[in-house]
Amino acid sequence: MDAKAKILYVEDDLTLSFVTRDNLELRGYKIDFCMDGEEALKLYTESRYDLCILDVMLPKMDGFELAKNIRQGNQEIPIIFLTAKSTKEDKIYGLKLGADDYITKPFSIEELVLKIEVFLKRSRQSKPNIDLGDEFSLGKFVFDTRNQLLKGPDKNRQLTYREAELLKIFCKNQDAILKRDIILHMIWGDDHYFASRSLDVFISRLRKYLKPDPGIKIENIHNVGYRLRTKENL
Numbered sequence: 601m602d603a604k605a606k607i608l609y610v611e612d613d614l615t616l617s618f619v620t621r622d623n624l625e626l627r628g629y630k631i632d633f634c635m636d637g638e639e640a641l642k643l644y645t646e647s648r649y650d651l652c653i654l655d656v657m658l659p660k661m662d663g664f665e666l667a668k669n670i671r672q673g674n675q676e677i678p679i680i681f682l683t684a685k686s687t688k689e690d691k692i693y694g695l696k697l698g699a700d701d702y703i704t705k706p707f708s709i710e711e712l713v714l715k716i717e718v719f720l721k722r723s724r725q726s727k728p729n730i731d732l733g734d735e736f737s738l739g740k741f742v743f744d745t746r747n748q749l750l751k752g753p754d755k756n757r758q759l760t761y762r763e764a765e766l767l768k769i770f771c772k773n774q775d776a777i778l779k780r781d782i783i784l785h786m787i788w789g790d791d792h793y794f795a796s797r798s799l800d801v802f803i804s805r806l807r808k809y810l811k812p813d814p815g816i817k818i819e820n821i822h823n824v825g826y827r828l829r830t831k832e833n834l
Contacts, residue, residue: 637661678719
């Protein structure tokens, strides 16, 4: 664990927040805590954080809107939602906004700490074994894996960690059929329903990012997985 990791924690349940914050600080994390979305956004713009933990049901500005504002300026910082709302629709909506994970209340501190450590290890600041200087040419795009940057004909796009990892897998296996369960285990560590739905969201994002080049296709292979093809190998 990175003892210097700084976390923005937003929760309007004082009892839960006290227990959670106390446990995280005992593990060495520096916690900035607040109880509403507007204050959280102000804190976020005034400081630098390694990870955000956001309750969904917040006063003044809910967690979804807060995450949307954060993502507008930072595509990399890990965002974990804590919520009593457990419907699949809410989870998918959170993912579409750019959340990295979703923990349903009540939760164990051990589960939260495990997810925090996973995302901090994966973040750029604490990810020393990324492929340094690795670039892929993809149609009209150049994908800089070191900086998680997709350089395109219309603009450059900063990718999140999982977006970059998914695109890297496709780039390294162009024209090969990749099974869904293999991708899920490589990026999410399991193939459970939530991870599977997450993959669908991330595939949709990559297709949107690559749309300016009609020669690039991420094909669905029915009941199997996906295949990345470019104009040269269509």
